[in-house]
Amino acid sequence: MKMTRRGLMSTMGAGLAASTLAGVPALAQARSIRHYWWGNPERDKRTFAVIDTFQKAKTDIKVSGETIGWGDYWTKMATQTAGRNMADLVQMDYRFLFEYVRRGALKPLDEYVGKSLMIADFDKGPIDGGRVDGKLYALNIGSNSQVIVHNTRVFKEAGIDTDLINWTWDDFAKSCETITSKTGGKVKGSDDLSLMIEVFESWVRQNGREFYDKDGKVAATVEDVASYWQFWADLRKKDVVRSKDKTVILDIPIVESGVAVGDTAMSHYWSNQLVGIQAAAKDKIGAAMVPHKKGGQPGQFIKPSMFMSLSRDAKDVDAAIAYMNAWVTDPAITKILGLERGIPASAKVREQLAPGLNEVEKVSVAYFNAIASKVGPLPLPAPKGAGEVRDAFMRIGTDVVLDRASAKDAAATFVGDAQAIVERAL
Amino acid sequence: MRRFLARNAPAYIFLSPWLLGFFLLALGPILASLYLSFTRYDMVSAPRWVGFDNYSYMFTRDRRFWKALEVTFTYVALAVPARLIMALGVAMLLDKGLRTIGLYRAIFYLPSLLGASIAIAILWRQLFEANGVVNQVLAYFGIQGISWITNPDTSLYTLVILAMWQFGSPMLIFLAGLRGIPRDLYEAAEIDGTPRWRQFTRITLPLLAPVIFFNLVLQTIESFKTFSSAFIISNGTGAPADSLLFYTVYLFNEAFKFFRMGYASALAWVLLIIIAVFTAIAFFTSKYWVHYENERD
Numbered sequence: 001m002k003m004t005r006r007g008l009m010s011t012m013g014a015g016l017a018a019s020t021l022a023g024v025p026a027l028a029q030a031r032s033i034r035h036y037w038w039g040n041p042e043r044d045k046r047t048f049a050v051i052d053t054f055q056k057a058k059t060d061i062k063v064s065g066e067t068i069g070w071g072d073y074w075t076k077m078a079t080q081t082a083g084r085n086m087a088d089l090v091q092m093d094y095r096f097l098f099e100y101v102r103r104g105a106l107k108p109l110d111e112y113v114g115k116s117l118m119i120a121d122f123d124k125g126p127i128d129g130g131r132v133d134g135k136l137y138a139l140n141i142g143s144n145s146q147v148i149v150h151n152t153r154v155f156k157e158a159g160i161d162t163d164l165i166n167w168t169w170d171d172f173a174k175s176c177e178t179i180t181s182k183t184g185g186k187v188k189g190s191d192d193l194s195l196m197i198e199v200f201e202s203w204v205r206q207n208g209r210e211f212y213d214k215d216g217k218v219a220a221t222v223e224d225v226a227s228y229w230q231f232w233a234d235l236r237k238k239d240v241v242r243s244k245d246k247t248v249i250l251d252i253p254i255v256e257s258g259v260a261v262g263d264t265a266m267s268h269y270w271s272n273q274l275v276g277i278q279a280a281a282k283d284k285i286g287a288a289m290v291p292h293k294k295g296g297q298p299g300q301f302i303k304p305s306m307f308m309s310l311s312r313d314a315k316d317v318d319a320a321i322a323y324m325n326a327w328v329t330d331p332a333i334t335k336i337l338g339l340e341r342g343i344p345a346s347a348k349v350r351e352q353l354a355p356g357l358n359e360v361e362k363v364s365v366a367y368f369n370a371i372a373s374k375v376g377p378l379p380l381p382a383p384k385g386a387g388e389v390r391d392a393f394m395r396i397g398t399d400v401v402l403d404r405a406s407a408k409d410a411a412a413t414f415v416g417d418a419q420a421i422v423e424r425a426l
Numbered sequence: 427m428r429r430f431l432a433r434n435a436p437a438y439i440f441l442s443p444w445l446l447g448f449f450l451l452a453l454g455p456i457l458a459s460l461y462l463s464f465t466r467y468d469m470v471s472a473p474r475w476v477g478f479d480n481y482s483y484m485f486t487r488d489r490r491f492w493k494a495l496e497v498t499f500t501y502v503a504l505a506v507p508a509r510l511i512m513a514l515g516v517a518m519l520l521d522k523g524l525r526t527i528g529l530y531r532a533i534f535y536l537p538s539l540l541g542a543s544i545a546i547a548i549l550w551r552q553l554f555e556a557n558g559v560v561n562q563v564l565a566y567f568g569i570q571g572i573s574w575i576t577n578p579d580t581s582l583y584t585l586v587i588l589a590m591w592q593f594g595s596p597m598l599i600f601l602a603g604l605r606g607i608p609r610d611l612y613e614a615a616e617i618d619g620t621p622r623w624r625q626f627t628r629i630t631l632p633l634l635a636p637v638i639f640f641n642l643v644l645q646t647i648e649s650f651k652t653f654s655s656a657f658i659i660s661n662g663t664g665a666p667a668d669s670l671l672f673y674t675v676y677l678f679n680e681a682f683k684f685f686r687m688g689y690a691s692a693l694a695w696v697l698l699i700i701i702a703v704f705t706a707i708a709f710f711t712s713k714y715w716v717h718y719e720n721e722r723d
Contacts, residue, residue, distance in 0.1 A: 071661060071662070072662065074683065075662060075682055075683050078469070078682045078683060078685060079682050081469060081470060082469035082470075082682070082685075082687070103468055103469075103470040103471065103685070104470050104471060105470055243556075244576075245556045245572075245573035245576040245577070246556070248576045248665065248666045248667075249576060249661070250661050250663060250665055251661070385684075387683070387684070388683075388684050391663060391679075391683075394663075394665070395663070395664075395665065395667060395668060398578075398665065398666050398667040399667050402577070402578065402666070402667065404578070404667065420487075
């Protein structure tokens with residue numbers, strides 16, 4: 001292993017020497033950085049506005065933005081990683097952070113903290129979420145949590161007055177039935193969340209386990225998976241969730257979600273997406289917690305998300321760090337960002353934002369305050385292969401949604417496959 | 427040697443752009459992928475030699491590999507005949523010598539030019555969606571359509587129809603072949619009172635055999651390599667429930683989504699061998715059904 005790494009280094013050295021010999025100054029294209037993120041129309045608008053603002057202040061640095069939907073984001077990123085052509089700054093997700101760090105695709109940020117990256121006074125919890133093996137690889141742009149987005153008008157008309165922070169899965173199922181019957185089936189209770197591994201992870205935690213144990217092995221049981229898929233199968237049978245053919249479309253864009261279109265009264269999202277969904281939905285939306293298990297453990301957690309990471313391929317690191325720093329400290333920029341990427345980790349920024357919040361942002365802050373005492377700890381970092389396990393969950397879950405396999409059989413298949421995927425990725 | 431050159435030099439001159447491209451651009455990556463297929467390579471750290479591990483895993487433990495083969499073989503078995511029959515049918519219609527034939531030929535060839543493009547795949551998805559055009563037409567006749575694309579039982583057939591629609595390039599080759607059949611054969615048959623259907627089976631098909639053979643081989647290879655339409659329509663994953671898990675889509679996922687470049691290289695070599703075997707079978711059996719007119723010379 002050591003030999004190969006040295007081999008690689010010398011090849012890279014030779015490459016550098018060759019480029020110098022050829023008279024190509026390595027730093028000639030300095031002062032230009034690329035920023036790559038997954039987005040939605042609202043986020044893209046804000047991010048490009050941030051880029052404009054930054055460039056007006058730092059006229060010597062040119063920032064080019066690249067954006068794409070979540071569905072294709074990781075494929076494009078992997079291709080760029082392989083081609084040694086990653087953007088200087090990439091948006092990173094907690095699920096993929098460890099995978100990228102272990103592959104050596106990211107640079108640690110510790111040496112800049114307190115010098116050019118002024119985050120020393122930020123909340124410790126959210127910042128530490130970006131650490132891998134003690135080193136900071138990802139800067140938290142906003143914290144998030146899962147949220148059951150719901151249509152407040154439909155809820156009111158159906159007369160649902162359940163406590164949406166403390167409710168249980170039974171309450172959820174009953175609400176779905178009430179909504180469907182009160183609207184004469186025009187609006188179904190909820191999107192079918194069978195294929196949402198994020199919700200399932202909360203389900204597992206409610207049962208007192210993590211999805212992955214501390215050795216990175218799959219700890220979720222067949223029983224966990226089967227009961228989850230059966231829960232949704234029962235709702236499908238009662239015809240109180242969204243139709244199957246909308247459910248099996250993977251990573252559906254926000255504008256096509258049940259709540260945005262008006263097909264359903266509830267969809268599952270991340271709290272930072274409230275802004276985006278409100279922009280797409282006709283009615284006023286509200287935020288509910290992922291339902292709890294009666295007598296179970298807390299499942300949901302606060303996720304440090306929307307990280308910004310410095311890639312291995314970054315050339316002008318100083319420019320990149322200056323840009324990164326502006327993202328979390330420059331008042332003009334944090335104001336543009338608002339809460340769209342989540343709740344900022346800086347108390348100063350939160351204070352500055354408070355008076356100017358719009359209605360949906362207020363919902364988001366209130367939601368965050370309400371769940372603070374109801375969430376569990378941050379789960380352990382996902383092992384290599386977690387992205388593939390997510391695909392397997394959606395693939396095998398599709399068979400259950402389409403009645404091609406029983407929840408029990410499919411659950412056994414999934415747990416077996418997930419274990420094999422994680423072992424193979426080691 | 428000199429005779430060989432004199433006879434073949436023009437051919438090689440015409441081939442030279444392709445040959446140059448092949449040796450400069452393709453050969454290196456091909457050899458590299460052969461090497462990588464014996465390694466474990468995540469594209470970031472250096473490749474590690476693992477011998478035949480990739481190949482043995484593929485054949486003994488990888489369920490999705492077999493699923494991908496099943497999907498691809500089903501597709502090839504349906505799409506190649508469908509496209510060839512369509513192409514021959516249209517070619518025969520266009521062989522009538524209408525005055526506006528040039529325009530028609532261009533119109534019929536258009537789908538094949540567009541067919542490989544992303545836009546058509548997206549169009550196809552919209553046609554066959556739950557509330558797509560196809561179902562709206564069906565609804566007009568009182569038929570409640572299903573979501574063709576998200577139903578694993580029908581999704582593959584939407585792609586077969588797409589393949590059928592892209593009949594342009596084999597059609598042009600058929601048309602050229604049909605033009606090469608001497609008219610007097612048909613005239614003689616006409617005089618003998620041979621029915622049209624027999625003229626087709628006794629004159630057209632046998633004399634067209636070399637062209638059919640050429641198209642068959644080419645289309646088979648092409649169908650095994652189908653990628654972009656399946657990738658777009660299945661959202662890049664082979665969904666729903668792996669019913670669109672074309673071999674190439676699986677290969678792409680292994681390489682660029684799950685960082686298994688070594689394994690993906692092995693998959694690519696297996697595909698190459700499969701295609702080679704099918705081409706060889708076509709060649710070996712061809713002497714029983716393909717007759718070349720100048721063979722007796």
